[in-house]
Amino acid sequence: MSKMAPPEEVMKVDYSTPAESWMDVKPEFKLGNYSYPGKPDVLKYLGLPNPREWNPVEEDWKLPPDWREIVRDGFRELLKKYRSLKVFMDVCVRCGACADKCHFYIGSGDPKNMPVLRAELLRSIYRGEFTVAAKILGKLSGSRKLEEDVIKEWFMYFYQCTQCRRCSLYCPYGIDTAEITFLARDLMNRIGVNINWILEPVANCNRTGNHLGIQPHAFKDMMDFLVDDIETITGRRVEPTFHRKGAEILFITPSGDIFAEPGIYTFMGYLLLFDYLDLDVTWSTYASEGGNFGSFTNDKWMKKLNAKMYHEAKRLGVKYIIGGECGHMWRVLNQFMDTMNGPADFLEVPKSPITGTVFNNAKSTKMIHLVEFTADLIKNGKLKLDKSRNAGITATWHDSCNTSRGMGFFDEPRYVLENVVEKFVDMPAQTIREQTFCCGGGAGLNNGEFTEMRLRGGLPRGNALRYVQEKFGVNTMSCICAIDRATLPGLADYWAPGVKVTGLHELVGNALVFEGEEERTMNLRQEDLPGVEGSEEDE
Amino acid sequence: MNTVETLLAANRESIVQRWQHLILDTYPPETAKLWKKSSDPYHNPVGARIRETAEAVVDYLASGGDKAALEPVLDRLDELVRVRAVQNFAPSQAAGFLFLLKKILREGFWQDFSEANAWDQLLAMETRIDGLALASLDLYAKCREKLHEIKYKDLERSQVQLLKRAQLIVGIGEGESAD
Numbered sequence: 169m170s171k172m173a174p175p176e177e178v179m180k181v182d183y184s185t186p187a188e189s190w191m192d193v194k195p196e197f198k199l200g201n202y203s204y205p206g207k208p209d210v211l212k213y214l215g216l217p218n219p220r221e222w223n224p225v226e227e228d229w230k231l232p233p234d235w236r237e238i239v240r241d242g243f244r245e246l247l248k249k250y251r252s253l254k255v256f257m258d259v260c261v262r263c264g265a266c267a268d269k270c271h272f273y274i275g276s277g278d279p280k281n282m283p284v285l286r287a288e289l290l291r292s293i294y295r296g297e298f299t300v301a302a303k304i305l306g307k308l309s310g311s312r313k314l315e316e317d318v319i320k321e322w323f324m325y326f327y328q329c330t331q332c333r334r335c336s337l338y339c340p341y342g343i344d345t346a347e348i349t350f351l352a353r354d355l356m357n358r359i360g361v362n363i364n365w366i367l368e369p370v371a372n373c374n375r376t377g378n379h380l381g382i383q384p385h386a387f388k389d390m391m392d393f394l395v396d397d398i399e400t401i402t403g404r405r406v407e408p409t410f411h412r413k414g415a416e417i418l419f420i421t422p423s424g425d426i427f428a429e430p431g432i433y434t435f436m437g438y439l440l441l442f443d444y445l446d447l448d449v450t451w452s453t454y455a456s457e458g459g460n461f462g463s464f465t466n467d468k469w470m471k472k473l474n475a476k477m478y479h480e481a482k483r484l485g486v487k488y489i490i491g492g493e494c495g496h497m498w499r500v501l502n503q504f505m506d507t508m509n510g511p512a513d514f515l516e517v518p519k520s521p522i523t524g525t526v527f528n529n530a531k532s533t534k535m536i537h538l539v540e541f542t543a544d545l546i547k548n549g550k551l552k553l554d555k556s557r558n559a560g561i562t563a564t565w566h567d568s569c570n571t572s573r574g575m576g577f578f579d580e581p582r583y584v585l586e587n588v589v590e591k592f593v594d595m596p597a598q599t600i601r602e603q604t605f606c607c608g609g610g611a612g613l614n615n616g617e618f619t620e621m622r623l624r625g626g627l628p629r630g631n632a633l634r635y636v637q638e639k640f641g642v643n644t645m646s647c648i649c650a651i652d653r654a655t656l657p658g659l660a661d662y663w664a665p666g667v668k669v670t671g672l673h674e675l676v677g678n679a680l681v682f683e684g685e686e687e688r689t690m691n692l693r694q695e696d697l698p699g700v701e702g703s704e705e706d707e
Numbered sequence: 708m709n710t711v712e713t714l715l716a717a718n719r720e721s722i723v724q725r726w727q728h729l730i731l732d733t734y735p736p737e738t739a740k741l742w743k744k745s746s747d748p749y750h751n752p753v754g755a756r757i758r759e760t761a762e763a764v765v766d767y768l769a770s771g772g773d774k775a776a777l778e779p780v781l782d783r784l785d786e787l788v789r790v791r792a793v794q795n796f797a798p799s800q801a802a803g804f805l806f807l808l809k810k811i812l813r814e815g816f817w818q819d820f821s822e823a824n825a826w827d828q829l830l831a832m833e834t835r836i837d838g839l840a841l842a843s844l845d846l847y848a849k850c851r852e853k854l855h856e857i858k859y860k861d862l863e864r865s866q867v868q869l870l871k872r873a874q875l876i877v878g879i880g881e882g883e884s885a886d
Contacts, residue, residue: 187736201795268741268750276794277738277753390868429864598749619858623793631752657864658857662789662850 190279191292194317195324197224200620203327203363203613210367211360213375214469218360224323229316235359236314240297242358246351247298253351256343257294260287266335266345271606272328275627280325283335283345289321290352323361326352328621330610331464332569337602349611354466362465366612369461370469373476377456378423384453390426391451398436401694403686406443408451411484415450416521418481419538421492422458422650425671431653433692434493434671441542441673444551444680445522449490455480458494459650463504464612471508474500477535478512488518489535493671495570495610495649498537502575505533523548537571539648542676543580546587552681555590557688559698561675562591564633564642566656567604568649578602581648581672588679593640599632607647609655622655623662630663637664646670708771711828714816715769722811723761729807730757733800753790760787764808768835784839785846792850802847805840809833 202224211219217238222230232238247254266283268274273281280286288310295301295311312318331346356362369379376383382390391408399405409415421438425431442449455477462469481489491497515534518527525544527536545551565585571577578601586592599605608625623630636642645656645667653671660667678691689700708716715722731739731754745751746758763783767775791801812832820829 190737193735268745274750274752275790277734277742278795279735279737282737393871427865427868429868432868596749598747616858616862619861620793620854623854623857624795627752627790627793628749632749654861654865658861661857661860662793662853 190285190288191312193280195321197320197324199225200617202324203365203615203618206360206362206364206367210364210371211362213371214367214465216357216360216362216367220360222360224320229320229361231316231319231359231361235319238358239314239319239355242355243294243297246354247294250347250351252344252347255341256287256348257291259341260284260291260343261341263340265338265340266343269335269338270345271330271332271334271608271628272621272625275608275624280321281328283339283343286325286329287343287345287348289318289325290348293318319356319359319361322352322356326356327363327613328625330569330606330608330613330625332606332610333573334569334603334606337573346611350463353464357466363612363615365615365618366461366464369459369612370465370473373457373459373461373473374469377452377454377476379457379459379461380423380427382423382426382456384456387423387426387453387456394426394432394436394439397692397694398439401436401690401692402440402682402688404440404443404682406439408439408442409449410451410453412450413484414486415484416448416487417450418455418477418484418486418489419449419451419492420455420458420477420489420497422494422497423456424459424650424654425492426456428650428654430657430669430674430693431650431671433674433677434653436692437671437673437675437677438492438538440677440680444682445545448521450484450486452480452484458491458497460497460500461612463496463500467508470500470504474505475509478509478515481512481534482514487516488530489515490518490538490541491535492538493648493650493653493673495568495651496574497570499570499574501533501535505535520544522550537575537577537648539571539577539581539584539672542673543583546584551587551676553588553676553679554681555588555679557678557691557697558589558675561589561644562593562640562642563589563644563646563675564593564595564636565600566595566607566629566645566647566652567600568647568652569604569606569610571648572604573602577648581646584672584676585646588675589644593636593642595632595636599628605629605632607649607652607655607659609651614651614655619658623659626655626659626663629656630659633660633667634664637667642667644668644670646672646675648672708769709828710823710825711812711816711820711832712769712771714819715765715812715832718815719762719765719769722808722815723758723765725811725815726761726765726808727754727757729811730761730804733796733804756787756790760784764805764839768832780839781842781846784843788843788846789850792847793854798844798847802840802843805836805843808836 205222208219218232220230262284270281270283292310292312293314295309296313301309326349329349331349333346336342336344372381373379395406425435460470460473462473511532512534518530518536523544530536563585565582594600605628607629608622656669660669674692690696728743731742742751742754748755760783763780767780
């Protein structure tokens with residue numbers, strides 16, 4: 169009979185992780201830690217190379233035989249095209265300021281999620297393939313050669329970056345990891361290494377008009393159902409129009425708002441607001457997508473999907489565009505539109521027909537965000553709002569990365585929120601405004617197979633939310649991004665159970681008081697308003 | 708308080724710190740190094756939760772078996788297990804950090820136990836630690852169930868409206884009766 173080890177032997181179990189150089193640690197793919205690869209049909213439709221069935225957990229990724237040359241040539245081309253890339257590759261001094269700033273790093277502890285190391289995945293190849301130092305110093309210079317494992321590592325970690333740009337805020341040189349991720353994904357696309365959750369929406373958007381592939385008649389049908397719901401709730405019949413030539417404004421929002429909860433309530437909020445103002449606004453099924461998954465693919469597709477909105481504005485002859493509560497639509501618009509497709513000279517500088525305010529910030533793009541439009545209305549006393557319709561809510565505000573860090577909306581949404589709810593509390597200073605933490609679902613990572621990773625990346629946001637929930641009784645988190653609205657309910661359910669997620673215009677829609685209106689007994693979710701019990705209980 | 712509990716209380720700070728470091732050593736070395744240094748609860752929530760949980764558990768164990776309330780310490784354990792449940796750990800690794808405390812007690816105080824001949828007390832203490840480890844495994848299982856529930860709900864949120872709109876599913880009308 170074998171002897172049992174003495175207790176002290178048993179307790180010598182060492183859980184600590186052995187020290188290994190990061191270059192020697194290979195990525196381990198298992199179900200749940202990667203997003204599914206692009207489907208062959210989708211790649212073919214988009215004209216992307218190397219369409220095939222492949223699986224990241226298998227050894228053979230079926231790369232094209234000349235994949236090394238393709239990546240090298242592509243890298244060379246991008247370095248030439250984007251001076252920023254060359255600067256980012258050369259300038260990092262490894263000061264460590266970014267190390268603990270990434271939400272995926274904070275949540276996972278995986279060193280390759282430190283922004284410095286994420287960039288190093290690309291930088292090591294840059295050094296190894298394009299610089300003299302590597303030829304003399306080899307690995308000592310932090311360089312390495314392009315092997316298949318490097319591509320696997322890129323796939324793992326550049327699809328664990330939501331391009332939120334929090335790290336770049338802390339970098340003394342302003343190295344923008346989001347741009348590095350953009351370009352790394354561009355390189356991978358050249359050899360057919362990509363994810364379906366990004367490419368299929370791009371294909372759908374190009375073909376059908378929106379990421380989800382909702383066809384025009386279905387879009388109209390869903391709108392009709394929401395119009396019916398609005399009538400049930402408010403007694404008002406709103407009458408949105410489609411493709412109306414000569415309308416003053418074209419309104420475009422993410423397609424997630426038209427059917428997914430809780431986005432639909434925000435959608436109803438838009439419709440109510442436009443009805444309240446009797447705004448000369450039209451919708452389009454061709455431009456039925458505010459989001460731009462092209463920006464997660466490459467510059468070609470980002471440009472094309474963005475251009476689609478402007479084509480429609482031109483075709484309809486509107487004066488300007490208002491965009492709904494979307495995130496990366498605004499990143500593309502604010503950061504890239506002007507040089508890609510702008511200036512939009514055929515449109516007029518947006519001027520609010522209600523207040524007369526001219527939005528000179530959108531002088532060139534001619535497109536404004538609904539939240540600045542609404543904030544301006546409230547500031548000028550044009551909306552009658554009843555906060556008690558949102559009674560019982562203690563709200564906090566989630567700054568969506570793209571609208572806050574990407575374009576500087578910090579005060580406008582808070583101003584609107586404070587005007588429609590009775591209680592509002594901000595999360596801790598290090599976790600909001602410029603320093604906001606990502607929801608974990610940006611840049612194409614809000615797919616079903618990635619939920620566990622997303623919760624991991626959502627820890628910093630969830631942790632801050634938990635703090636205000638426990639300390640101030642926060643029970644609602646509001647935001648202006650469709651990906652947030654899809655991602656945050658799960659995040660809240662895990663990290664701060666009991667907090668619900670709303671779009672901003674859902675709360676505006678609840679609070680709007682129409683002249684001569686019927687008394688409202690329920691909110692846009694058809695929940696009884698506080699103090700108004702179900703009619704049977706009242707009797 | 709018996710001898711083992713007194714030792715625990717008297718060495719609270721060093722035990723908590725040692726335990727915190729051992730738990731952090733279950734992460735990659737670069738991370739363990741960084742997280743041992745940082746006390747910012749928002750940039751290092753994992754480190755902060757480990758510290759708070761370690762304190763709560765040590766205080767609970769030091770305060771004597773029947774006197775301490777179990778609920779608050781389970782709430783603290785939940786905060787930490789919730790994190791480790793989505794961090795790529797095997798279930799045993801995610802919930803097994805309690806056993807590292809046994810290691811600390813044996814390595815640090817073996818001589819003291821021996822001198823006081825407090826072996827029965829040590830056994831009792833270790834049994835309580837085992838109990839908390841099992842409770843952590845329960846918490847782990849709950850977190851994983853929650854994860855799957857979230858996946859299901861995400862799917863439902865994104866699809867149910869489509870089914871209703873397509874009239875593939877129809878609910879019960881208002882005031883409608885089965886009779």
